[in-house]
Amino acid sequence: MIENELLDLTDNNVNGLQNDGMMEHNLRVFSYASVMAATDNFSIENKLGEGGFGPVYKGTLESGQEKAVKTLSRCSGQGTFEFKNELILISELQHTNLVRLFGFCIHNEERMLIYENMPNKSLDYLLFGIDPTRGRLLDWKARFGIIEGIAQGLLYLHKYSRLRVIHRDLKASNILLDEHMNPKISDFGMARAFVHNELEANTDRIAGTL
Incomplete structure (x- = not known):
């Protein structure tokens, strides 16, 4: 393996x-x-x-x-x-x-x-970037598509993947956007995998963004 x-x-x-x-x-x-x-x-x-x-x-x-x-x-x-x-x-x-x-x-x-490579960079770049013209890409149709795509990715991680994965550091900078503005969840360095009958767990390491 x-x-x-x-x-x-x-x-x-x-x-x-x-x-x-x-x-x-x-x-x-x-x-x-x-x-x-x-x-x-x-x-x-x-x-x-x-x-x-x-x-x-x-x-x-x-x-x-x-x-x-x-x-x-x-x-x-x-x-x-x-x-x-x-x-x-x-x-x-x-x-x-x-x-x-x-x-x-x-x-x-x-x-x-x-x-x-994600041509449209990350979601935070569009939301909070110094170039105001980039934000114009985020009309309501695009925003809804991004929200739906993130939800589909999380549903897969939490329910349908072979590993049940909790990301633990989900934020705008970890949502990347392809040429069609489809969102891709990234940065799994802090993520935690669970077996499917495990309901809770303790961690001895700080997770997430400081």
Whole structure:
């Protein structure tokens, strides 16, 4: 199972994950060289934004496909636990309103997740961004579609997915929008999976946004 392969992502075994290759669920292991080439050495022109995990860059693969490269910042409050958690959970989940994960890259202390690129960025960018013209994309039809899509994604996570998942950090910046303004729930680093007969659980870690 992919969980067994990913749970042991430590500094002792990352050397075996340096080259491009495939794992279960069509999850690709990207080489550091291919990520560097795709993002033009993480150029500032390709930077899409920055969240609690770290900066996100647009990358263009040799095939011409555009991807989003989410990098774990050394200054981030998140770490290897959140990286593994997001990688394991999102690779097991498939829904039109969840962001699609294509693969990951591990290089020395660097940790990167490669996602589908969302041309309309995040919901908070449209709601609270400095460019007032972007907000005009959110007419009532678009807003209703976004609300409905988020609800469908949550219903899948809570009821219909193989894993019952509680996101624990749902906010506007974690709702990404594709070219058709369809919402995709992202950032599963804080998420928690439950077995289907489990009704409650305690946590010893702070979850959510400070």
